[in-house]
Amino acid sequence: MEVLPADQFTFEQLTDAYNQTRVDYLVPMPMNVARLREYAHVYDVNLPCSCVAVAGETMLGLGMLGLRDGRSWITRLGVLPSGRRKGTGNAIMTWLIDRSAQNGVDAVWLEVIKGNDPAHRLFRKYGFSETRDLIVARRPPGVDTGFQPSPIASITNLNHEDALILLAHRRQPANWLNQSESLQNVRNLSALQIEMANGGKGWVTYHAGLLQLTRILVEVIQGDPVEVTANLLYALHDRHKRQDAVTENLADDAVWQGFQAIGYFESFRRIEMIKPMKSSRGFLPRR
Numbered sequence: 001m002e003v004l005p006a007d008q009f010t011f012e013q014l015t016d017a018y019n020q021t022r023v024d025y026l027v028p029m030p031m032n033v034a035r036l037r038e039y040a041h042v043y044d045v046n047l048p049c050s051c052v053a054v055a056g057e058t059m060l061g062l063g064m065l066g067l068r069d070g071r072s073w074i075t076r077l078g079v080l081p082s083g084r085r086k087g088t089g090n091a092i093m094t095w096l097i098d099r100s101a102q103n104g105v106d107a108v109w110l111e112v113i114k115g116n117d118p119a120h121r122l123f124r125k126y127g128f129s130e131t132r133d134l135i136v137a138r139r140p141p142g143v144d145t146g147f148q149p150s151p152i153a154s155i156t157n158l159n160h161e162d163a164l165i166l167l168a169h170r171r172q173p174a175n176w177l178n179q180s181e182s183l184q185n186v187r188n189l190s191a192l193q194i195e196m197a198n199g200g201k202g203w204v205t206y207h208a209g210l211l212q213l214t215r216i217l218v219e220v221i222q223g224d225p226v227e228v229t230a231n232l233l234y235a236l237h238d239r240h241k242r243q244d245a246v247t248e249n250l251a252d253d254a255v256w257q258g259f260q261a262i263g264y265f266e267s268f269r270r271i272e273m274i275k276p277m278k279s280s281r282g283f284l285p286r287r
């Protein structure tokens with residue numbers, strides 16, 4: 001087996017290998033070429049620092065590395081079911097951590113779905129520790145939770161640029177998926193800012209697709225986090241009655257309780273894990 005840089009492969013080959021590694025996955029997440037390209041763009045995946053494990057002509061597995069200032073992110077890691085437990089996962093992890101060290105990052109990040117014991121053990125073996133649980137949640141359109149909105153002083157609609165400014169001033173630590181760097185790579189974000197009669201204040205940013213609302217992130221600036229969040233989301237879904245909604249990697253906190261009050265339910269949980277690195281800053285290869 002040898003490990004080769006992923007930029008020696010086409011997106012078609014990478015997509016095919018990725019899908020084969022996930023045929024028996026806990027949560028089905030098939031990719032097509034366009035989605036994998038978009039994913040690599042939004043999350044700053046660096047293909048020369050990502051890798052594919054091969055034996056002759058056969059692709060055995062792959063792993064991708066996102067690179068940002070001072071940190072890296074391991075993603076899309078997988079080994080074909082027929083080739084597991086033979087050291088391929090180890091070889092891919094070693095490659096990705098070596099590339100992270102060469103780039104002088106302070107920490108390597110990743111997430112693992114709760115209940116994925118083989119991957120969780122693999123990451124612990126490489127020195128990753130759990131930082132927090134992250135929730136992936138959905139809400140179908142037309143849910144009636146009986147929620148009664150509080151008196152509102154004002155609701156302001158904001159555009160993409162305004163949404164990015166709000167996101168840049170978040171107080172809560174963001175996961176890789178929701179960091180400003182990711183959201184700057186997404187087109188057409190929107191935001192709503194709310195001021196409640198009782199002084200509560202907050203905002204929600206989101207992407208409104210034809211069928212689905214995604215990238216829904218809430219920040220409460222003042223007031224009761226459950227109440228402000230629920231009122232923001234009530235206003236959001238009042239404006240987008242027909243779309244399904246998905247939100248990824250929410251912390252398990254009072255804001256999440258506000259999501260639940262408006263009909264969001266948990267699909268699954270990820271565990272965020274971080275490995276601190278002692279390396280110094282260095283060269284960042286081109287994407």
Ligand SMILES: CC(C)(COP(=O)(O)OP(=O)(O)OC[C@H]1O[C@@H](n2cnc3c(N)ncnc32)[C@H](O)[C@@H]1OP(=O)(O)O)[C@@H](O)C(=O)NCCC(=O)NCCS
Nearest residue numbers: 077078079084085086087088089090112118119121122125
């Ligand atoms: C997780 C995965 C990549 C491991 O690949 P692999 O090639 O089987 O891993 P290796 O043979 O190199 O084993 C490396 C370590 O992983 C852990 N591990 C792998 N499979 C395991 C299993 N079935 N049970 C427990 N630990 C396991 C062990 O710590 C092992 O170290 P050890 O050999 O010293 O015990 C593979 O199971 C996989 O592709 N799973 C589906 C996709 C996935 O879960 N990706 C991760 C998403 S976060």
